[in-house]
Amino acid sequence: MSEFKTKSLAVACLMALCPLVAQSADWSDTYIGYRYGSKFAEPFGARDISKSIINFGHVSGYKYGSNFFNIDLLISDSKDPSAPASGSGAQEFYAVYRNTIDFSKVAGKSLAFGPFSSFGATVGFDANSKVDAGYNSKKRMLVAGPTVMVKVPGFLNVSVLALWESNAPYNKFSGVQTSRYSYDVHPMLNAAWGIPFSVGPVALSFEGFMNFIASKGKNEFGGGTRPETNIDAQIMYDVAPITGLPKNTLRVGFEYQYWNNKFGNDHKAPGDSGALAKTPMIRAEYHF
Template sequence: MNAFRVGAAGAVAVLAFATGMQQASAADWSDTSIGYRYGTRFAEPYNTKDLEKHILNVTHASGYKYGSNYFNVDFLNSDGDDANAQEAYVLYRHTLDLGKVTGKEFKYGPVRGLGFTAGFDWNTKNDHSYDSKKHMVVAGPTLMLDVPGFLNVSLLAVWESNHPLGVSSRYSYDTHALLNASWGIPLGKSGWSFEGYTNWIGHKGKNEFGGPTAPEINFDAQIMYDLSGAAGMKPNTLRVGLEYQYWRNKFGTPHKVPGATAKTPMVRAEYHF
């Protein structure tokens, strides 16, 4: 039954991905960037030490007649306390604007529009102890709130599986809920902006080894400044700032486990083209 549910949800995400990619050539707007961030207080479950990580990311966002696409891939390199592990984490989301599709207006009070979001996460890591191979498919409704920039709130169903070391075959968790808020809000004409996301991820049953899991909270936000003018570039080309992540019960690991809660300040820089 789990395999069937994951397969059906995967079809939804693949359809959304294909639709979004077909529309990319007809995008009304698009933004692609390469970014770097660095911190020394990352955490991993069952690891008692603060970890140093360098992260390189490639991000693409675009909008077309009926919705928007968001794609991000992080390449993470850890220090020796995390076995000098290398990791890749890929995320894709497509949001279909139901107002634009149906020709109806879904604006009410603070709500600017209504959408349907689908997508996937894909992860691999070679830390030689757990070796995450996470696959995740999501789908559900999205409220687009009326703020400067954007603020989207989505309630998504999650179909997640993993195949780490010590597990003979891919393991599917219970289907669970994800409440996500993502935002990018300019702070007037100051050159500063407030950006990020918050995920509340519900209980997903037993883990791969039969142990308990716990609901997750993952808050990741940054305050960014546009340095483009000082560098002689067009606006929003070069941006730098500070980022902070609070991740409780990381990957569903109960917070009493060492390393299951991360409190990580970072520096961040982005080049947009």
Template structure:
């Protein structure tokens, strides 16, 4: 119930922010790959991913919201001995206050065009044969907005994460467990590639160890790079920014803090090429 309330609040916040926005971009998207990984499982899982993405800016800062629905094949089963795959919903929300906009004076230095404070949270629900994640995570920390074509934002965020997995097939319930507060160095970007209707977009996260997990095992530092080169199909037909297609690549080591050299195995280390398409409205 708590996760549902969080998800509803995020959606409402994103919707309300867009009403008074100076600019806004909302899209629905699809991507597909055959080399996804899951800790304690396979690293050649096929997944179809549907997403809703919203970004907007207003007088004092910006908002970002993304909801992914991830549909696995049977290598990541929905239940023991199942012929169907797991389903996951993963939501991210970030709000950044721009100190320059708040003060009315430009705050920048060297390659930095602005300074801000970012806060938000992640939440997920997954139905699978084992862990059944119910992640909740609050994030907050400073952000540097770099002076580049498009945007490049670099943040150092403190993470307060918890989970309460429940395996309905074995009846094993784990009370909500709080990991050690830890740091994430993260960057997100969208940079045009010359005069072509191409852009390099994505994010990269380095996440420090979050201490012991709910079963007493040590967690590992996590590295996740996800980048795509997108072609603006609409630019050639007089409707730029409406429909984009491209190639995406994800490199995810020690997924969710599970050490791939330990018991979680090769499924905690994925190198995943994908195809991607987006419709913006």
């Protein structure tokens, strides 16, 4: 199947699911959050970058499945500058949307089997826009593939997704605008989870995601790309017991991100140690 046809099929799947997404939610959770870390890194850029990240998130369930949407505003310090010799930090918006169809809900009966509570399919997109001194990413990506729901307290979804990714960067150093370039269609193994647990009387939650992404072929400059690993996990504590707020209104915690070969760049290549980041963060969320 040609790349044009596979892209068209992915778009058609997303459009077909729009009526399902529009249905009224059975349950929902909307929140704003803040996290901060001082050990971020960028490919072909600096290490030990400090970033403040403000996010808006929404998750909901409806008759046939669930929706997840999140948008981050990432604000860097001057180690990741917004323009050459600007003295100000880069800013980036990054949006993620996923719709997961639960085949048990569609069938109206349990499809549980062995360690799996159900089976389904996930579609969605990623999009970003970054203003920085070098690459100025304008990523666009469609995703689609099967999902299994694992029997755990809370949830654990594992998906194998095809990625249709493109970018159209603008290099402020060279003044070169790159036409939108599509990478090879490539797979991603994704896991997303939220698992409650307790340490004595303290109720906690282990949450996060893991992405193992295959090489996406040649980049827009003709160089090769590498498989990448992005693991982002957090331990969250609901402060309701000590504040008097309703349960799960305000949560705080610790987050850690490991990102190897970031965006497909080889962290072992000369001058590209920034393609490997190990970033501890503090995190807070207000749910309403």
